[in-house]
Every structure is written in C-alpha cells, then in structure tokens.
Amino acid sequence: MHRQYKQEGTNVVTADMDNILNRHSGAGRDHLIPILQDVQETEGYISPRAVAKIAEFLNLPASKIYGVATFYNQFRFHPKGRYHFMVCRGTACHVKGSKKVLDELTKQLKLEPGQTSRDQMFSLEVVACMGACGLAPVVSVNGEFYAKVTPRKLTEIIQECRQKEAVNV
Amino acid sequence: MITLDVDGRTVEAQAGETILTVLRREGIHVPTLCHMDGLPPSGACRMCVVEVEGSPSLTPSCSFPVAQGMKVKTSTPRVLEARRTIVKLLLASHPDDCLYCNSNGHCDLQKLAQDLGVRERVYRGPRRVQEMDMSSPAIVRDPAKCILCGRCVRMCEEIQGVAAIDFIGRGSRAKIGTAFDGGLNVSTCVNCGQCVNVCPTGALSERCYIDDVITALNDPTKRVVVQHAPSVSVSLAEEFGSPAGKDVDGQMVTALRRLGFHRVFDTAFSADLTIMEEGSELVHRIKTGGKLPMFTSCSPGWIKFIETFYPQLLPNVSSCKSPQQMLGALIKTFFAEREGVDPANIVSVSIMPCTAKKFECARPEMSRNHVPDVDYVLTTRELGRMLHQFGVNLAALEPSAADTPFGERSSAGKIFGTSGGVMEAAIRSAHFLITGRELEDLKIQPLRGLKGCKELHVEVDGIKLGAAVVSGLGNARKILDEVVAGRDDLQFIEIMTCPGGCINGGGQPKNIDPAAIEARMKALYKIDRDAPLRTSHSNPWIQRIYKEYLGQPLGEKSHALLHTHYTMRNIPITNG
Numbered sequence: 098m099h100r101q102y103k104q105e106g107t108n109v110v111t112a113d114m115d116n117i118l119n120r121h122s123g124a125g126r127d128h129l130i131p132i133l134q135d136v137q138e139t140e141g142y143i144s145p146r147a148v149a150k151i152a153e154f155l156n157l158p159a160s161k162i163y164g165v166a167t168f169y170n171q172f173r174f175h176p177k178g179r180y181h182f183m184v185c186r187g188t189a190c191h192v193k194g195s196k197k198v199l200d201e202l203t204k205q206l207k208l209e210p211g212q213t214s215r216d217q218m219f220s221l222e223v224v225a226c227m228g229a230c231g232l233a234p235v236v237s238v239n240g241e242f243y244a245k246v247t248p249r250k251l252t253e254i255i256q257e258c259r260q261k262e263a264v265n266v
Numbered sequence: 267m268i269t270l271d272v273d274g275r276t277v278e279a280q281a282g283e284t285i286l287t288v289l290r291r292e293g294i295h296v297p298t299l300c301h302m303d304g305l306p307p308s309g310a311c312r313m314c315v316v317e318v319e320g321s322p323s324l325t326p327s328c329s330f331p332v333a334q335g336m337k338v339k340t341s342t343p344r345v346l347e348a349r350r351t352i353v354k355l356l357l358a359s360h361p362d363d364c365l366y367c368n369s370n371g372h373c374d375l376q377k378l379a380q381d382l383g384v385r386e387r388v389y390r391g392p393r394r395v396q397e398m399d400m401s402s403p404a405i406v407r408d409p410a411k412c413i414l415c416g417r418c419v420r421m422c423e424e425i426q427g428v429a430a431i432d433f434i435g436r437g438s439r440a441k442i443g444t445a446f447d448g449g450l451n452v453s454t455c456v457n458c459g460q461c462v463n464v465c466p467t468g469a470l471s472e473r474c475y476i477d478d479v480i481t482a483l484n485d486p487t488k489r490v491v492v493q494h495a496p497s498v499s500v501s502l503a504e505e506f507g508s509p510a511g512k513d514v515d516g517q518m519v520t521a522l523r524r525l526g527f528h529r530v531f532d533t534a535f536s537a538d539l540t541i542m543e544e545g546s547e548l549v550h551r552i553k554t555g556g557k558l559p560m561f562t563s564c565s566p567g568w569i570k571f572i573e574t575f576y577p578q579l580l581p582n583v584s585s586c587k588s589p590q591q592m593l594g595a596l597i598k599t600f601f602a603e604r605e606g607v608d609p610a611n612i613v614s615v616s617i618m619p620c621t622a623k624k625f626e627c628a629r630p631e632m633s634r635n636h637v638p639d640v641d642y643v644l645t646t647r648e649l650g651r652m653l654h655q656f657g658v659n660l661a662a663l664e665p666s667a668a669d670t671p672f673g674e675r676s677s678a679g680k681i682f683g684t685s686g687g688v689m690e691a692a693i694r695s696a697h698f699l700i701t702g703r704e705l706e707d708l709k710i711q712p713l714r715g716l717k718g719c720k721e722l723h724v725e726v727d728g729i730k731l732g733a734a735v736v737s738g739l740g741n742a743r744k745i746l747d748e749v750v751a752g753r754d755d756l757q758f759i760e761i762m763t764c765p766g767g768c769i770n771g772g773g774q775p776k777n778i779d780p781a782a783i784e785a786r787m788k789a790l791y792k793i794d795r796d797a798p799l800r801t802s803h804s805n806p807w808i809q810r811i812y813k814e815y816l817g818q819p820l821g822e823k824s825h826a827l828l829h830t831h832y833t834m835r836n837i838p839i840t841n842g
Contacts, residue, residue, distance in 0.1 A: 145446050148446070158429030158430075158432070159445035159446075159454075160430060160431055160432040160443075160444055163444075163445040163447075164432035167436070168435070
C-alpha cells in the first residue's frame, strides 16, 4: 500500500516542520499564511500538531491560527486520501449541473467536502474553477481530469479507483 | 473643545471622541451589539449607524470620530429601518425559542427586536444543525443562538489574554469555536465566564446545577449545607430588579433556609482562614528564603491560567486552597465529625459569583475518598433563578445570621469579593503577625478601586513588602512577564481572574455597566467600614477552630485540609 503523505507523530514530520519554521526565522504574525501554505505543501494538510508548533513559533493562540486557516478554502485539516477528488463548482460547471455531481459524489463516497474516508482511500474537495470550462462539469482525481461528468459516469470513475487499489495492494 | 449638531441640538465634544461616546453622554441610547467599552471599536454589527450630513451612506457611530460642525441625525426613518433590517437578518436563522431560552428576559437581541418594533419574520434563512458544547463543567455553548457579534472572542483574547475561542470559517458557515473546533474542556479555556457576561444572547451560559441541588434537598438521607461567597450578597438583589450595590446578606441567609438548606455558612469565614494560612505562608517564605513573589490562589480561573500558560511560575503560587475549598474540606471533616454524619451523606453546595468554581470543585485533588468537598456550585444568577422558582420574595424576608461554626466572619474576609480585598485583609493581619500591633488605619486606599493593576510598597518593622494587586488575566500576563524577566521588588501579588474581582465574576447578574460593578465594590467597602470586626486574626471563631481542631496555621492538620498542589497543564489543542 502506498501512502502519499507522511503520518502525524513521526520524527519526519517534526523535522519537516522545523525546516519550514527555519525558513521563516524571525518572522512575525504576518507570515502566518505563507507558513500555513508551506506546511500544507509539505505535509498535505494542516495537522493539530503543526498548528501547535506554529502557535509556539509565532506566539499566537492556536484558536487564532485555526480561525485564520479555516477562513481560506485552500487549507485542509485532514490528510488527502489516496484518491483525491476535486469537484469544480465554478459558474460554467454549475450551469452544466455540477451541484448534482457533487451531491452524488457526497452520497457515494459518504464524505463531505474537506473530509477524508477513514481508510484514507478517498478525499473530497470543492474548487471554484479548474480553467476547463469547455469540459464542464469537471471532476479531477489525483490531477487526472474527467470531462462532462454525470452521476452515472461518477460511479464508473469510483469503480476505476477501487480496481486500481486492488492491483496496488 | 468642538461643537456639533445632534438632532438639531448643539452639543460639545472633545476632538478624537467617537460619535457614540458623545451621543451616550448626551443621553441618546444608540443600540450596539459588537461594541465593548474600553476596547477599540470593531464596527462589525452596524447597529449603531447614524446619519451624518454630507455622507452618502450611514455612518457607524462607534468607530467614527466627531468633527467640528458635524451634523448628526440619530433616529431618522432611514437609520431606524437600517437597524431594523439588521435585527430581521439576525433573526432569519435564529432558533426563535425565547420561551425556553436561558436568556429570556435579559437578551440584547430580544430587547432590540422589541425596541425596534420587529413584529414579524420577514427573512427565512437556513437553520444549520449545530451541536451544543456541553463538554465543560462550567460553561455551555449553544452556537445556534450565536449572532457572531464577537464580544466573547474579544473578551477572551483582548481582556483575559486566554484566546481559547475565535471565529472559525467564513461567511454563512462562520461560527465561534476553539482550535480544531474541539470542546471547551480540551481548550485553554479557564472557565472564567467573562464571555457569558458579555454574550448578548443565550449562546453562552453557565452549566446549570439547580436540578441536582433540588434533588439533593429532597433526599431525606442527605444533609444539605450551603456556603455563600462574599460578593454574592451585594449583587443578588439585582436578580430581583434592585439597583446594583444593595447588600442583602441577612435576607439571603433567610432565603437559603427557605429553600431547605440545613445549614447556611459564610465563605467569608474561610476567607479569614485563608488569610491566616496565606499570611503565615508569606511570612514563612520571606523568613526562610522561599519562592517570591508569592501569588494568591483564591481565584480558580487564575489557577488554571497559570497552570496552562506560565507553569514555570507554579512554585510561586500559594499552596492555600481557595476559601470555597477550605470551607468545603472543613464541612466534610470537622463539621461531619461534630454532627456525627458520614461525609458521603453531606451534600455541600456553594453559591459563587463564579463559573470557574464549578470546575474547581470537580478537580480530583479537591475530594477525599472519592467524596468531593464541594458537590455543587451555583452562580449568583442560578440562585436568583432558584429563588424565583421557589417563589421566595427576597425583599419581604426578615434578615437572619449564618450558622455556627462557620457563620461568623470579619469584614476582612468580606472584602475578598473585590479586587484588592485579599491584599488589604492580608496586610491587616500580616502587620499584626509581624509587629504584634494592629494597623492604625485599617483602610488601605492604594489597594482599592477598579484599576487593573495597583501597587503598594511598605516597610513594617524593617521588613520591606512590595505588594501588587492585579485583576483581569490580560493584566496578569503583564506582571507575570515582568516577574519572568526578573523583577524582584514584589513579595506578594494578588491576582483575580475577573476585571475588578469577584464583584464582576462570570456568574454575577449580567450587567456590563462599569457603574454597577463600582456600586457592588462600594457596598463591600461600606460593610467593612461599619463592621465591628475588621481583621481576620481577631475573628473569635477562627481562633476557636485553630484551638479545637486545626492546631496552628501551616500545621499538620492545616496542611492536610487547607493546602493543595497544582498541575502543569499540557493542553491538547484538539480533541482528535
């Protein structure tokens, strides 16, 4: 089984965090967002442990950091799944029925946007536009684009993921 | 001095004042939701809008400075309609369960809707299902009733320096919560309840134990005793519509008997006891080169604060339990033995101005053989509610005195209820302990008043004493940082969690008017001025309990019953 992101609690994460914070040494609270972005890029998500480290580093309350991070759509608080679904909810996709696609995906994966399944297989994210409006509605899985997605097509995509997973194990 | 025109009248103002400040001084009530006296304006709620001539849009009066010749109109149809619309929008997704709400009758939102004549639901917003946070033993959060004014957040961060809560998310999904939206019990919350006092709605309230107390009162196998804190008698009357600052000590004791409590004790008695123990501890520390400055330990919010944020200073905290817990310990030992009752069959209730006391009585070190020393804590507000439930009309009652052996107090114990009171009481007794003489003037003016930080430097028989009195945890942070940085001219520091002390505690009648807090303070000092017994060490019942039971201050028995230890808290920031 391949894990895309390092798990919390290992020394590797601590070392990564230290590297990130070293890059921002001497920074003030105005560096909070760049630091959060670096953490997300390295670890894939913002963990409670990372927030605690940043809180100590910037001398900010953890509640404040979580508050700022949740203000922006770009930050996630659970590790990404091995199959990361991004559903476009931009204008063109909306007109072409992306609401139905999202509802169907929520139902089939049993996940709300921002969540990751317990077995770490699937995660779901809503984005505003992927710049592929001609292909609306668009869904991407681990960077691979699916055009003109219908609820029925979604079932196939998910099935495809499960088959890949079976091969990988 | 500048002049401006308000609704056709000429009004004087200082440059730099906000329009709101001037309007309030002129007796014009401008409604606000997010505004907090003493903090910079946030201008978020827009309830305070007025018309300023020459400005195309409405102006938020809380954050706009006055100018020479400015023409302000405060209640034009446009202004009123704007305010009304805000209330309608706030109500659009509100649960509308006023009849069942804890804040019914003293809710700012309800009052605004009433005052502005909002009589129908115009907008219907989606109701999000939001879980209540019942995780804390002291405070309950009901996010469904929250209108996101942000007062609790600012209180917690800017005044108390705790910052346990903040805004989470954005737009229609925004809410107030802790880091990673965990429960208050796993956050840095110190249970002070100041957020409850400033909450305009029923979104924040104390965890209510009235039903538990009623059950205990109706259990024939239980002896139910109650103690009441020094500051409760000067604020309880407000729950019955009296103006702030009325002392109802005697009536309250009668009322507690009417509720069915078997014995009524005065926590000010154990405040006297605290002075004996804490005063002796201070003298001991000074004479033996112990850790100084010594911090007081009466205020449980402050204790959790230092355990969380400044654990390196824990050796500086007095090992004395708070007066509530000292009396609790005596009730379940000395009193139980004297009465021949099994401590497990005594239910010990306390009436406190405080929500953190609910947390304190549940601390594991505050029980013996799994029997807590204090079983339930009710706030002043809860006592008011309980008296209303039982149909007790406070004003009509004949005053009576509290019960022996913990009913007699000195007024030094009584002034514990205001910031500076513990220090004043301690200095009165320390002077006697050191010199053998009473202070000539028992009133120590520099320690009085509602200022956040007060200091006094005195010399008594060659012993220099630097004392500081701090209230509000934000102010505590400042002095703690000084101590950490090496400041060494202070020997004794009184720290109270709530700004102004217990008279402004998180369990007091909701009244954020500074004049009300001052009136409560004055009432306590008036009691002290007129009291025959004004020093803790001269309280005959204190002398008696040492002679008959405790031995001497800091003695073996005192140590076992009246002293405690503290825990470094490594607060997990999430419940995950």
